[in-house]
Amino acid sequence: MAWQPCRRRDLDAGNNGSDPEISFLVLPGSALEKAALARSGNVIRLFLADRGYLENGQLAPCSQPEAAIHDLAQVVARVMRVIRDGQVEMVRGTVIPMPEQSILIHPDTSGAVGLARRLREGITTGDVTIAPLTRHIPGP
Template identity: 45%
Template sequence: MTSIDLNADLGEGFGAWRLGDDDALLDIVTSANVACGFHAGDPSTMHRVCRAATDRGVAIGAQVGYRDLAGFGRRRIDYEPGELRDDVLYQIGALEAFCRAAGDRVRYVKPHGALYNTAAVEPGQADAVVAAIIAYDRELPVLCQPGSVLHERAAAAGLTAVGEGFADRGYLPDGRLVPRSRPDALVHDPDAVVERVTRMAVDGEVVAVDGSVVPSPVRSICLHGDTPGAVELARAVWSGLRAASIQVRPFTRPIP
């Protein structure tokens, strides 16, 4: 049976402010990218989400980002490589503490926002992310776009690079995501989203905004939790995958 992982960015509130419905999404997804306090999140939020994920058997990943709470980690920052490495390492270690308190551990690493996009094309920042993972635990997979610089550098360093697709994001013909500043950055129609996810899971390809077909060999698909109707869309994706006889399971769990 074909299988696919569904992941979502969770724990992205801060203090009294919450973004998205973490608990509802944790009932649907199989992997949780938990914000580690730099672009969003705080200790209590990290603790709460790690416990909730562990209770549901959802794999926990460190969602590492730039030190940019005001910009939600979506503004590019030019880092000295060693400083970026240490910032990523710090975030993994912080989340690990709350995973252990919940009876689990960090299972993978995924960059967030501008760091995700920059490491996808810039060797310096990609290498810094890779160096942080190696320094912490080289057995940790890194979740990133297939064919990206980060994917290539991680694989070359001996890490497990896991290809990730996006259910509700537009794709450019070269496989990159459409910038959020453009009106076609997001796909809103639930039927179209379900069809895209199924095609990525079964055929390893996605249709770009110009109609061209882009190879997209992925093992995990991201469902954004901060868009209107995110929970209903996630439920539709899960139901569509099951209807197509596609098993939904964490990519970190071996296939029986």
């Protein structure tokens, strides 16, 4: 299936115009991020902890062997680098900026619960505060 550009009117239609202050969970640099920024500017940028990224900052397709990262220590190290330095290493070794405000683990990833525990342990040991998403949502 080919990806179609995400437009502001698509977001408005999906939201039914009911909440102009809605925040969108987005991948940095994605069409959804661009459309959401044009609509309201309210975005929360996601980093997928256990997924490989292509040089353009998008996720590696699931059909590629490097799409999923199974080494827990590598996942924790990547997340800490993103948190501390705002950078991530792509599947081919290039390092790019990765602005994030939320870390995501796919619940269908084998060992997701154990990975979440290891990440929490690594993040809190790294003197980083874990906070709810509501901290990123604009208030009244």
